[in-house]
């Protein structure tokens with residue numbers, strides 16, 4: 001297990017931090033207010049090859065290993081939760097196609113997603129089905145050489161903007177994953193605004209009314225949709241969420257250190273008060289613990305360890321709950337200023353809460369972690 005970053009990883013981390021401080025963080029509040037990410041930012045991310053940095057170079061990526069990708073994701077998460085969500089979703093769809101798609105699907109879509117020519121969305125959740133995704137009701141019926149999709153998806157990140165949608169639907173009682181282009185007749189989206197957090201994630205609903213797609217758009221086989229295709233995407237998205245939460249928590253810590261140094265009450269900087277120090281210390285310890293769990297998950301992912309999925313769940317569960325607690329304390333330490341628009345901590349708090357819900361809620365992670373953790377048998 002690697003406990004310290006290599007010289008190369010530290011150098012990469014510094015590059016990511018500078019990129020985020022220059023390109024993403026200064027505009028995060030503005031994007032949130034606009035409830036959208038600008039096209040120029042998507043292009044900038046594509047040019048830097050950060051949209052799906054884990055793709056091979058010929059597909060618009062950097063062939064980045066997962067631990068380094070975690071460092072990038074932490075920095076992006078510190079800068080803006082919605083940008084972190086954008087790069088997560090692009091990776092979720094691109095890697096699902098790369099792993100389960102046909103040669104034609106890979107050739108047609110993966111590089112376009114990596115290069116930002118096609119913005120992708122991942123559509124599993126429905127108005128009445130979230131955690132219990134296996135019981136999704138959207139249907140796919142094969143008619144000749146087409147599938148006809150009917151149903152309703154909700155809470156889909158970048159539904160307002162995406163060109164290509166990975167849609168999960170039941171076909172004769174078994175789940176399939178289908179690629180649907182925005183301009184397909186019978187396919188419509190509607191925006192959802194006023195969210196608690198991740199407000200620039202251009203969330204939307206999708207309506208599928210007799211939406212006919214070529215049979216070649218099935219990803220993997222019928223029956224592979226949830227256990228293989230969605231699992232590939234959600235595992236990738238969960239790692240991104242975990243690392244992004246470390247970024248949120250780090251951002252809260254840095255803001256709180258600065259503020260408690262500058263703010264004076266009772267004649268001294270508030271960081272001199274022991275109850276304030278207690279909150280700062282809890283932040284420091286929990287950011288560090290969450291980061292180490294993410295490094296461990298990244299390391300195991302790079303080694304293709306069978307324990308990578310479980311350790312990613314552990315990292316996501318711990319980092320998302322820690323980020324929410326840390327962001328809550330950061331607002332507390334900022335007092336009224338923490339509730340206003342001049343400091344980023346209220347946005348961090350709202351974004352952190354969402355991380356406990358997306359890519360599998362904290363309760364679902366708790367159930368899975370307990371189920372997947374083997375019993376250690378002691379001798380004697």
Ligand SMILES: Cc1cc2nc3c(=O)[nH]c(=O)nc-3n(C[C@H](O)[C@H](O)[C@H](O)COP(=O)(O)OP(=O)(O)OC[C@H]3O[C@@H](n4cnc5c(N)ncnc54)[C@H](O)[C@@H]3O)c2cc1C
Pocket residue numbers: 089122123124125128129130131132154155156157158195197198201203354357358359360361362363364367
């Ligand atoms: C900002 C945002 C972006 C999103 N983006 C996407 C996206 O791009 N694509 C997509 O498909 N979805 C997306 N979602 C939806 C998200 O994945 C779901 O919200 C999530 O899976 C939880 O489903 P739910 O909201 O229906 O909650 P429910 O499943 O109804 O759960 C409600 C509560 O019950 C608890 N619960 C449920 N089952 C159990 C159980 N067995 N044991 C214990 N507790 C349980 C949950 O933990 C939760 O606390 C997004 C959501 C948000 C808020």
